[in-house]
Amino acid sequence: MYLVLVFLWIVFNGQFTVEILLFGMGVSAFIYFFMCRFLDFSPAKDLLMLKEAFLFIWFILDLLVEILKANRQAFRLLMSNRNEIEPVIVHFKTDLKTNTAKVLLADSITLTPGTITVSLEGNELTVHCLDRELAPGLADSSFVHILTRMEELKDKATGGEEKSKA
Secondary structure, eight states, X not given: OHHHHHHHHHHHHOOOOHHHHHHHHHHHHHHHHHXXXXXXXXXXXXXXXXXXXXXXXXXXXXHHHHHHHHHHHHHHHHHSOOSOOOOEEEEEEOOOOSHHHHHHHHHHHHHSTTEEEEEEETTEEEEEESSGGGOTTSTTOHHHHHHXXXXXXXXXXXXXXXXOOO
């Protein structure tokens, strides 16, 4: 957070000189000390936020790759000579603990072409797939693995304090 504050100081100042940098570092240190003292910040939480940010970026990149792959599959299905498309509804349970992770999983499935999350109740998801070939691997997708790692990181940092309300 300290580096973010210094960066913001430089950006909002509009100029960059050694004096501005040193003064900004001092002001940022004071603000960071205040945040640690009164707003429940700490260097350990900053490290956790950095790790979470990398996992979230990895999640977004993986989502983009999956969207592209699903687009290709849906396009092939549309352009194929198959006369019948076989839509299917898939029910599966997830081991994700937090509601946030479950909703991210459901939304990620809906964002990929050819699949729509119809329902999320507790740990059970109901997904409609445009064709039977789009259904395999939903319960054990790369989304689930990344979200599980995010939950483990958060659980390790909080000592298991945060649990799902469901």
